[in-house]
Structure formats: C-alpha cells, structure tokens
Amino acid sequence: MKRHLIIATAAAAALVAGGTVTAVAVSADGSGSARSGAPVSARSAAHDTAAADSGTAHVQDGRSSIRMQDDDANGQEDRREARAAKVSAPDAAAAALKAVPGTVSGLDLDADRAGLVWEADVLGKDGKWHEVTLDAGNARVLNQHVDTDEDDDAKERAALRNARTDAASAARTAASHGTVTSVDLDDDDRGKAAWEVETITKDGKEHKLLVDPQTAKLSAVPAQSDDDNDNDGADD
Structure with missing residues (x-):
C-alpha cells in the first residue's frame, strides 16, 4: 500500500x-x-x-484463472462452462456487490478471450449501470466499468427497487434444477417482472425457470405453442 x-x-x-x-x-x-x-x-x-x-477498476491481470475458449462447435459449450466454473452464481453476485455496491440485475457465465468469467450487471447506488467481470475460478474482479451503452429503462429500475428477492436468492432457488449459468430480471413477461434463470444439469439438459421477485415462487418458462407461432402476423 x-x-x-x-x-x-x-x-x-x-x-x-x-x-x-x-x-x-x-x-x-x-x-x-x-x-x-x-x-x-x-x-x-x-x-x-x-x-x-468513474468507477473503473484497473487490475494487473485481466485474464481468468480458468482458460477456456468461446467454442460451441459440438454444442456442449454451456455444459463445459458449468462444469469448469468454481464460483457459483450467488457468490459471483456477492463479489460484484463488493466491487460496486448496489443491486445485481443480471449474471451470465461465459467464456471469452479473458477465459471463463461471470459478467455481472449492477445498478449502483450512484444510480449508474455498471458491468463487472469476475474470474469464474476465484471471483476476482477482472474488469469493471460504467456501462454507458446500457438503455436507461425506468421500468427495470423500478422492478429492481421493488423486488423482495434478489438475483442471488433467485439463483439459489433455481439451483435444484442444475448449475445456474444465467440470471436476468425480465420485466417484459406479460407486464410482470420475473427473474429468468437458466440452469444446466450434469447430463447436459438445460432448463429455463422463472422466480417471482416478490414471493420467490419457482416456475418453468412457458413454452410457446405452435399455434402461437403460426398465428404471428396472420392478420397482416
């Protein structure tokens, strides 16, 4: 120091x-x-x-401890990432909030040039949107910056303020269906906000789940019926 x-x-x-x-x-x-x-x-x-x-963090090494390329040639990328990650979604959320106090609005486990990372979107207490990149091996902050490209959605801000269940809690609720790889506050679900959580099991099965921000009730994402798809634009 x-x-x-x-x-x-x-x-x-x-x-x-x-x-x-x-x-x-x-x-x-x-x-x-x-x-x-x-x-x-x-x-x-x-x-x-x-x-x-401005909230930008400078780190000595922006590389993840888990070296992994963004390659989905065999369709097993999500399964491979979930098996390799040592940091869970709730722990990633906690690490992001240590870097930027506020409310986590989204988490995504992904492999890119930096290796395997968690990307966390945080609405900071300063009122700005922040993007925090975390090492999926040890939760170390690899990069942090104010996201000036983020659409300033008043509806999403309100949903985050009113939610009784946060992103970490939503991830823990959905963890019974596999390893959580993504958490996102979806405020377009029939006009009602919900945490949309993606999980993957050891056998490679993927699940999309909804967690109610108020009650923490877990449900499956409704599948679009063929009729709905066929009728799109039918009256045009």
Whole structure:
C-alpha cells in the first residue's frame, strides 16, 4: 500500500508541474529504486484519477484463472462452462456487490478471450449501470466499468427497487434444477417482472425457470405453442 501511495504522490506532483516523473518503488524498509524505462506522465496520472472516480477498476491481470475458449462447435459449450466454473452464481453476485455496491440485475457465465468469467450487471447506488467481470475460478474482479451503452429503462429500475428477492436468492432457488449459468430480471413477461434463470444439469439438459421477485415462487418458462407461432402476423 505504501509503495502505491508514493508512486501516486509522485505522479500527482508531476501533474502540478506539468512534466513527467519516473515511478519509484519503495520497499517496506524505506529503500527505493527507480523503475527503469517506466515514466509516468502527468496526463496518465490524471487519466487514472478520472477513471477511478468513474468507477473503473484497473487490475494487473485481466485474464481468468480458468482458460477456456468461446467454442460451441459440438454444442456442449454451456455444459463445459458449468462444469469448469468454481464460483457459483450467488457468490459471483456477492463479489460484484463488493466491487460496486448496489443491486445485481443480471449474471451470465461465459467464456471469452479473458477465459471463463461471470459478467455481472449492477445498478449502483450512484444510480449508474455498471458491468463487472469476475474470474469464474476465484471471483476476482477482472474488469469493471460504467456501462454507458446500457438503455436507461425506468421500468427495470423500478422492478429492481421493488423486488423482495434478489438475483442471488433467485439463483439459489433455481439451483435444484442444475448449475445456474444465467440470471436476468425480465420485466417484459406479460407486464410482470420475473427473474429468468437458466440452469444446466450434469447430463447436459438445460432448463429455463422463472422466480417471482416478490414471493420467490419457482416456475418453468412457458413454452410457446405452435399455434402461437403460426398465428404471428396472420392478420397482416
């Protein structure tokens, strides 16, 4: 902590002077040495400060401890991800809220270039939408930023405020049907909000379930009938 404080102080001094400074790493015994070839410009210091104020987290290693490619060639991607993940959906939600206090509106287990991760959407106490990427192996925060592309849906905000059951509780309720791979607050279900949870069992069967945000009652997602599909646009 002292080491980072001294580096930050030196960078701030450079900002005032309008120049650059060489970062100095200071050990616990007070000795220090210049980090060769690593100048910290005033512009970089200002950028980092602004990023911190906006809720963006800078991490040393943005790679997941579970290396996995996004490859669904054999149709077993979801099963493979569920078996490899060491962090459950409720634990991912808890880790996301430690990074950004607020309310989790969605969780998704996915493999991308960073490896196997949990993507968490959080409506922060600051009123902004945040996206937190977590290592699916140890819940470490890999990336965190304010999602400026998120549609500001007043209906979803209201549903989150009024919900008595949160995303973690919805995941625990649905866990009896397999490993939870996705949780999302769906406010378009016949005008009534519901937690939509996806699970997968060890034999590869996938389930889509609904958890009532008020009562925590569990139900299956109604399947669309063939008649409904055939009648779409029939009167056009």
